[in-house]
Amino acid sequence: MMKVLLCGGGNAIHVLSSYISSRDDTHVTVLSLFPGEADKLRDAIPEEGIRCINDLGDDVYGKPDAVIGKAEDVPKDLDIVVFALPSFTHEMYLKALKPYVKAGVTIGAMPGEGGFDLCAIHNLGSEFCRHSNIFALETLPWACRILEYGKKVEVLGTKKEVEVIVSPKHGTTKDEVVTEVLHKLVGRLPELDPADNFLAVTLMNINSVWHPTISYGFYRNRDVTVPFDEPPLFYYGADEYTGEKLSKISDEVLEIKRVLLEKYPSLHLHSLHHVSEWMLRSYGDDIGDKTSIYTMLRTNKGYRGLTHPMREVQVEGQTKYLPNFRYRYFTEDLPMGLIVTRGIAELAGVKTPHMDDVILWCQEMLGKEYLVDGELKGKDLEYTRAPQRYGFDTLDSFMEVNHYLDDA
Ligand code: NAD
CATH class of the missing domain: 1.10.1040.10 (N-(1-d-carboxylethyl)-l-norvaline Dehydrogenase; domain 2)
Incomplete structure (x- = not known):
């Protein structure tokens, strides 16, 4: 069972919640630090989950296992943490999560504008990050918008290819493993194309x-x-x-x-x-x-x-x-x-x-x-x-x- 933490509460989190929770092999928690948003989202999601209508012809339903408003409530032993948030909020989330994530976790942002790695290393520590997987997608994999809050979201367009950076690299295997995990989470498209490194990106x-x-x-x-x-x-x-x-x-x-x-x-x-x-x-x-x-x-x-x-x-x-x-x-x-x-x-x-x-x-x-x-x-x-x-x-x-x- 892959333990996934999704951070945020907007359009992209609706899509990710639906896609990832629809899988049998995941346990999904959504964390929103925006005041009141976690309660609002939890109350809005129906029993059958969030419906995601997409441009690939799939109609997906998925309900996250928990929607929480405090970092101290995140599950132990998270495998992957995904930020789908405006970048000015990344630091707030990294600071809040620091006591509750363990080195080895895969943690990253979509999109991860310039310097996401600098922000992660500054807040989590260089050694922590050396033993974890810090990733960023150059852009969100889809253009999306909420149709009905907590209930229905639409993917207007799925990108064909998106660059992903994983740091630090310890050979291509690790890169591939992370890319494979991410691929499971974002759906059958886009193709995730590994980039050189964070500095180049x-x-x-x-x-x-x-x-x-x-x-x-x-x-x-x-x-x-x-x-x-x-x-x-x-x-x-x-x-x-x-x-x-x-x-x-x-x-x-x-x-x-x-x-x-x-x-x-x-x-x-x-x-x-x-x-x-x-x-x-x-x-x-x-x-x-x-x-x-x-x-x-x-x-x-x-x-x-x-x-x-x-x-x-x-x-x-x-x-x-x-x-x-x-x-x-x-x-x-x-x-x-x-x-x-x-x-x-x-x-x-x-x-x-x-x-x-x-x-x-x-x-x-x-x-x-x-x-x-x-x-x-x-x-x-x-x-x-x-x-x-x-x-x-x-x-x-x-x-x-x-x-x-x-x-x-
Ligand atoms: P959104 O506007 O729907 O989500 C915003 C979320 O960010 C809120 O729900 C809240 O959880 C959080 N947030 C906003 N202001 C905050 C604050 N002051 N404090 C704490 N939390 C705050 O965004 P989205 O559409 O889900 O997109 C996520 C990111 O992806 C954004 O940076 C956006 O620019 C980018 N993006 C979105 C699309 C798209 O189609 N939706 C396409 C390309 C890029």
Whole structure:
């Protein structure tokens, strides 16, 4: 019997609860630390369980064995802990669970934005994590939404392939074992594709480059207090300057890669590419004009119609739109994304003037302070996953404590 702990209580937890509880070989507990959510969810789930309707034609029913609101009530000897939560809550869960999980457990996040491993190691300890399996999925395996709270959830789209990182690696067997276990839990699709290591994935986090930079490029010469009649297009609205800025920031990330490989030649960073290469690999023939990043953004079928995150406002009885800087493009892709990369650059001694332009603008829009006088020392650094926030001030200690050289 595999003992599974699911952390959270939203859309993704509904899907996971249904899928995993429908199996005969699992014991499932849901933990929500959000005040009142555990009671509400427990009361809402009917005897037959949560119904999950999905795009693969399966209709699944599963009822978790328990829904709890306190970490001290988690079962002993958990085999696997899955966070399906916004990343700003990960630390709270790790701190709460620390006394109740044993080394050897498999613990991870879907999605696990940049630096999930840093957060886990900081909170659970480097030795604990060396003897456990820390994993992250690059994204949620499905687009999903609750149709009826506690009763019915819909998977709108299942991804075909999702990258999974497992750390530390002790050869491929362990990787495969964890991937196999995870595979059982997320359903027959997507395929889980093992990635190089957390460092490569953190530096290749495409959202951390795309979202802040495209937002900066679009709004940089605009008055952000003037409402729009319609939400403006996100990718199709990018200009040539933005395409070049994305390219230059990606060059800065590749300079970090160069410096790291010079210092640690056996490090695996094969999956870290320029964003233009990532774009061609990910979208291929969906792209109409492959001349430059600018043309690729504006002719990628997969990006058609997607708009900037906005909030509605009423102006003289009419609905208008203002930028929503509280959206995850800023609240997650900056502190758990670009700031993490910027912190690694600082440790590696790599100058990042283009990244800094974007960070300085975004932090002003967010009302936060991360980068000050060219260094990550702002008052809001403690809410990020930058290495500096965890006290790392040398590249060697950062690489060693976080096990990046273990499998090199
Ligand atoms: P959700 O919004 O449905 O779930 C939010 C859950 O997070 C809440 O139920 C609560 O348990 C917890 N939470 C939120 N704020 C909290 C707080 N202040 N304190 C404690 N707990 C808090 O999210 P979801 O749709 O289940 O997605 C989970 C993650 O996956 C999110 O980061 C989301 O951005 C990402 N994601 C979701 C989808 C999707 O289709 N649903 C797709 C891609 C990525």
